[in-house]
Amino acid sequence: SQTIHQWPATLVQPVGSPLSLECTVEGTSNPNLYWYRQAAGRGLQLLFYSVGIGQISSEVPQNLSASRPQDRQFILSSKKLLLSDSGFYLCAWSTGTGMYEQYFGPGTRLTVT
Amino acid sequence: GESVGLHLPTLSVQEGDNSIINCAYSNSASDYFIWYKQESGKGPQFIIDIRSNMDKRQGQRVTVLLNKTVKHLSLQIAATQPGDSAVYFCAENGSNFGNEKLTFGTGTRLTIIP
Numbered sequence: 001s002q003t004i005h006q007w008p009a010t011l012v013q014p015v016g017s018p019l020s021l022e023c024t025v026e027g028t029s030n031p032n033l034y035w036y037r038q039a040a041g042r043g044l045q046l047l048f049y050s051v052g053i054g055q056i057s058s059e060v061p062q063n064l065s066a067s068r069p070q071d072r073q074f075i076l077s078s079k080k081l082l083l084s085d086s087g088f089y090l091c092a093w094s095t096g097t098g099m100y101e102q103y104f105g106p107g108t109r110l111t112v113t
Numbered sequence: 114g115e116s117v118g119l120h121l122p123t124l125s126v127q128e129g130d131n132s133i134i135n136c137a138y139s140n141s142a143s144d145y146f147i148w149y150k151q152e153s154g155k156g157p158q159f160i161i162d163i164r165s166n167m168d169k170r171q172g173q174r175v176t177v178l179l180n181k182t183v184k185h186l187s188l189q190i191a192a193t194q195p196g197d198s199a200v201y202f203c204a205e206n207g208s209n210f211g212n213e214k215l216t217f218g219t220g221t222r223l224t225i226i227p
Contacts, residue, residue, distance in 0.1 A: 032213050034214075042220075044217040049212065049214060090156050095213075096213065100147070100206050100213050100215065101147060103159070104156030104157045104158070106155060106156050107154070109154070
């Protein structure tokens with residue numbers, strides 16, 4: 001069966017510090033991968049998605065970047081965090097076969113202080 | 114741009130009663146819709162989906178209804194239980210053919226009253 005992992009689960013970082021969040025998927029090949037941010041009490045905002053290794057599409061201009069160094073690894077990064085980067089970050093995957101259903105990881109709670 | 118909106122941000126239902134969560138969508142090109150349940154501090158979990166060639170689909174205690182004429186989607190939960198308390202999101206595929214992106218609504222918080 002397929003599983004998706006995210007780490008760390010929680011993170012507290014000062015303003016101006018770098019960020020690296022990691023997501024890995026097991027049990028599937030060539031998935032589409034997604035990074036979302038969720039502000040408290042709000043909906044899901046798509047930040048990045050990837051249809052293959054090295055292929056990243058950005059949905060909104062921001063202080064973050066994403067990379068996909070391996071087929072089932074998706075990384076969210078920042079060189080200098082802003083207070084507005086605080087939120088709940090979710091990674092998701094879909095089969096890449098036109099099925100649309102996305103499967104979410106457990107999320108990372110980021111607090112920028 | 115496209116958006117998926119929810120009529121009610123919060124909903125309280127007595128345990129054992131049925132609940133209905135509504136969702137309006139704006140993109141007439143959408144042909145796939147999905148409901149997710151998100152418990153506090155966790156990632157969203159798939160509940161049920163429906164394609165535009167259907168008006169109704171049933172799962173275990175849940176039913177999704179799709180009215181394409183008025184661009185309306187609803188999730189019915191039968192005989193609600195305390196574990197149903199969560200935020201529920203609807204999502205649509207919009208015009209995102211080929212990349213499987215979904216557009217999410219803002220969510221409805223469902224509270225089950227014991």
